[in-house]
Amino acid sequence: MYKKIIESKKDDLEKSIDHFKEEMTKIRTGRVNPAIIEDLSVDYYGTKTPLKQMANINTPEPRMLIIQPWSVDSLANIEAAIKMSDLNLTPNNDGEVIRINIPPLNEERRMELVKILNNKAEESRIVVRNVREDIWQEIQDAEKNGEIAEDDKFRGKENLQEVIDGYNKKIEELRKKKEEDIMTI
Numbered sequence: 001m002y003k004k005i006i007e008s009k010k011d012d013l014e015k016s017i018d019h020f021k022e023e024m025t026k027i028r029t030g031r032v033n034p035a036i037i038e039d040l041s042v043d044y045y046g047t048k049t050p051l052k053q054m055a056n057i058n059t060p061e062p063r064m065l066i067i068q069p070w071s072v073d074s075l076a077n078i079e080a081a082i083k084m085s086d087l088n089l090t091p092n093n094d095g096e097v098i099r100i101n102i103p104p105l106n107e108e109r110r111m112e113l114v115k116i117l118n119n120k121a122e123e124s125r126i127v128v129r130n131v132r133e134d135i136w137q138e139i140q141d142a143e144k145n146g147e148i149a150e151d152d153k154f155r156g157k158e159n160l161q162e163v164i165d166g167y168n169k170k171i172e173e174l175r176k177k178k179e180e181d182i183m184t185i
Helices: 002-008 010-025 072-084 107-144 150-183
Strands: 041-044 047-050 055-061 064-069 091-093 098-101
Touching: 002 010, 002 107, 002 150, 010 107, 010 150, 041 072, 064 072, 072 091, 072 098, 107 150
Parallel strands: none
Antiparallel strands: 041 047, 055 064, 064 098, 091 098
16 A cells, blocks of 8 residues: 555656756756756747747857847847846847857856755755655555554555655766766866
8 A cells, every 4th residue: 555655656756856857957067058048038029938939049069059049030139138147148149140159167157056956956855855755644644544554654664765765866866977067177
């Protein structure tokens, strides 16, 4: 019975890992990744629209992004959104595309990015802990209602902790790999 309870919540645990992976792509490393700007909200005919839904974003060189909007009319709005963001990027608008030259990361900025990464990892671990608490509560409720024996409750707690440890280990492995990428010059 407790195995069913744990299995029923594995989707939530997987979602926390997937969300962490998605958030990590937004953290810059030595190589430029379009993910750092693709979710940037741009005013598009009065509606806030993610940049990826209104333009192609390419990386022709390791330290350059090229944004080619589907409508040239939106160039000024894209440029304004990039300037207003907290990304500290300077867009160059040539009338057809926007080029963004991204300077190499200095040591101070690398350390800031590692702190951001660690915060994102901790947020994911908190989600995992909250799911663990939900599962543990369901196991305890099942025992109170007579659906499982007390021994099964404690076996369920041990099994649950093994599962949670596995997810925390995944988060830590992903965090370490990303930290290495950030710190590599």
